[in-house]
Amino acid sequence: MLQLLCKLASRSPWIYRINAGSCNGCDVEMATTALIPRYDVERLGCKYCGSPRHADVVLISGPLTLRVRDKVLRVYNEIPHPKVTVAVGVCPVSGGCFRDGYTVGADIDHYIPLDVIVPGCPPRPQAIMEGILKAVEVWRARLEESVCCHS
Amino acid sequence: MLPFLKIMLRNLVLGPSTDPFPFAPAKTHENFRGCAVHDPEKCILCGICRHVCAAGAIQIRASQDGSGMQYSLWHNSCVFCGMCAHYCPTGALTMSNNWHLAHTGAEMFSNCISNLIHFGECAQCGAKIQPRPQAIIDTLGVRSPDRFLLCPKCKRQSIGRNVAQPRSIHRQENL
Amino acid sequence: MTEILTDSLQAVFAILIFPGGLFVLALGLFLKGVDRKVLARLQRRVGPPLYQPVLDLIKLATKETLIPNTANEGAFRLAPVLGLTGMLVTAALMPIGGVWSGVSGLGDLLVLLYLLPIPAMGLMLAGGSSSSPYGALGFSREMCMMFAYEMPLIASFLAVAVRVGGSDGTGGSLLSLPAIMDYQFQHGPLLFDPVMLPAALALILFIPGTMGHGLFDIPEAESEVLEGPLLEYSGPLLAVFHLMSAVKLVVVLELGVALLCPNPLVATGGGGVLVNLLWHICKCLVLLMVSVTCFRAATGRLRLDQGFSFFVKYTSPLALVSLGLAFLLR
Incomplete structure (x- = not known):
């Protein structure tokens, strides 16, 4: 019964975007998944929400510049558990072509655990959707785990 | 008047234009620049790919045993610019149209190409040279x-x- | 004594099961699902499944509830519950043509006028107590919009009352919903009454205004004020807000149906009740399509001052035209 509930719950992943100093390429692709009928991420139950408090899946783009680092961490901590982090693009993981820049604090992995990584510069919308589906699997496993621990 | 009504009606009639992607393979153009593929059989370790790589995704290091x-x-650093494939003199590096690269965070560092390329041997003295x-x-x-x-x-x-x-022979050879 | 007991039992039944309570919750979630699906189709998308709102609720129930340190915890927790209970009570008062004529003596437009802003009050309390600047912004926007859309509502209520009351020649006005329904059963729906047409239009524009859709998605604008009053809510409390908005959707649609076209399809009694109920739901769906789904598919958000002046400049005069005509023709 609880397993079924977990399965149902994981079919409504609400997405929150964090731009950690991205060049906007990945953000455009993320918006594309929701806004362009061809990709229609809402079909999977996803919804881009404005408030971090409503989010389940966090999409992070950008190489975590030093200026936004503290703000990103603050927003990330506002998101209620259980949450899943998806790194969109190569910047959050390695810094991409901004690597070793004087303003770049990559990689994000030192600050935030990355659950799913979608490499690309930017990744195509379908790849982002694939990443979201992977994130949903991670999230479901996490939900089931927490339910088992509670009962 | 109210042209959007016409558009909405047309949209209803035409039906959704959504790709069935997560449930069926997505259409990918054959020239789509996806992840790089490296063929160790063709690589001569010239290092031009590492030199032109904007994102510093390519590393060439001596192996432990020196062979x-x-x-x-590293695909998680590659920005798919395709410069390495463009400059590769032997065609060892190519860009495939594979974009299925999403992976879990645990596989972060294993999501890479890692090939051991053995040195070649000099045809005369047997010293280590670039692979031939x-x-x-x-x-x-x-x-x-011969000289190659x-x-x-x-x-x-x-x-x-x-x-x-x-001199004549020298000229002939240079032709 | 027994009469009071049966009356109160009936009221409890009305609030908890039908036509309030469970029925309204189920209908509200269904309507929300239909709304999202049809909206997606209007934009040539596939859209989420019809039961997506239920999945969302289940999901929200599994989430953690975070309450800001600086928030007033009591008010923060009270706000969604206040809104939901207020709406459930209102839903119990809404008559359904040929099925349910409302709780006797309570189905009054004045009572509705007091009950309808309760969800907005809940949202305002939520925005105010969450101690977030965006919440405060949402609070002020919600209040501003409330003043704007209450005007045409009051004017169209008055127009309906004058029209209905004027029909019997006494020149009085009738504010009781059952009486308004009776009038329409005898004289045909007010929707087809040329005098009431402007007021009907005003009422149709009031629905997206109070639900915050399309042009009037101002208090909960997610890209401007990060969903305003709901910003700090998470988990079960947010689920209660979602239920509240589902019930509110049903209430305003039922209000529109009751005022515009409450006529049953077949005579009451026997299987007629079921047919009439389905007919009522169909009418709600049509009103939903016109005033919410198509409206928000075709329009984008206005600025706060534009939204306010839209109601003042265009919607209120429409209702006032009806009111004036009803006065002249009574």
Whole structure:
């Protein structure tokens, strides 16, 4: 019964975007998944929400510049558990072509655990959707785990 | 008046234009620039790919046992610009149209190309030189197939011998 | 004594099961699902499944509830519950043509006028107590919009009352919903009454205004004020807000149906009740399509001052035209 509930719950992943100093390429692709009928991420139950408090899946783009680092961490901590982090693009993981820049604090992995990584510069919308589906699997496993621990 | 009504009606009639992607394979153009593919059989360790890589995704390091070089390309740093494939003299690096690269965070560092490329041997003295696979000899080494397989030292000696010989032969060889 | 007991039992039944309570919750979630699906189709998307709102609720129930340190915890927790209970009570008062004529003596437009802003009050309390600047912004926007859309509502209520009351020649006005329904059963729906047409239009524009859709998605604008009053809510409390908005959707649609076209399809009694109920739901769906789904598919958000002046400049005069005509023709 609880397993079924977990399965149902994981079919409504609400997405929150964090731009950690991205060049906007990945953000455009993320918006594309929701806004362009061809990709229609809402079909999977996803919804881009404005408030971090409503989010389940966090999409992070950008190489975590030093200026936004503290703000990103603050927003990330506002998101209620259980949450899943998806790194969109190569910047959050390695810094991409901004690597070793004087303003770049990559990689994000030192600050935030990355659950799913979608490499690309930017990744195509379908790849982002694939990443979201992977994130949903991670999230479901996490939900089931927490339910088992509670009962 | 109210043109959006017409648009909405048309949209209803035409039905959704959504790709069935997560449930069926997505259409990918054959020229789509996806992840890079490295063919260790063709690589001559020239390092031009590492030189032109904007994102610093390519590393070429000596292997532990000294028998060759460890070639690695980290997809999580690659920005798919395709410069490496463009400059690769032997066609060892190519860009495939594979974009299914999403992976879990645990696989972060294993999501890379990692190939051990053995050194070649000088045809005369047996010293370690860049690898000389047959495919490369056929393309780059056609001018002077013998000298192509030598180490720099033996190559200098062979050139010296050539210079010492009569000019006509030298010219012929240079053609 | 027994009469009071049966009356109160009936009221409890009305609030908890039908036509309030469970029925309204189920209908509200269904309507929300239909709304999202049809909206997606209007934009040539596939859209989420019809039961997506239920999945969302289940999901929200599994989430953690975070309450800001600086928030007033009591008010923060009270706000969604206040809104939901207020709406459930209102839903119990809404008559359904040929099925349910409302709780006797309570189905009054004045009562509705007091009950309808309760969800907005809940949202305002939520925005105010969450101690977030965006919440405060949402609070002020919600209040501003409330003043704007209450005007045409009051004017169209008055127009309906004058029209209905004027029909019997006494020149009075009738504010009781059952009486308004009776009038329409005898004289045909007010929707087809040329005098009431402007007021009907005003009422149709009031629905997206109060639900915050399309042009009037101002208090909960997610890209401007990060969903305003709901910003700090998470988990079960947010689920209660979602239920509240589902019930509110049903209430305003039922209000529109009751005022515009409450006529049953077949005579009451026997299987007629079921047919009439389905007919009522169909009418709600049509009103939903016109005033919410198509409206928000075709329009984008206005600025706060534009939204306010839209109601003042265009919607209120429409209702006032009806009111004036009803006065002249009574």
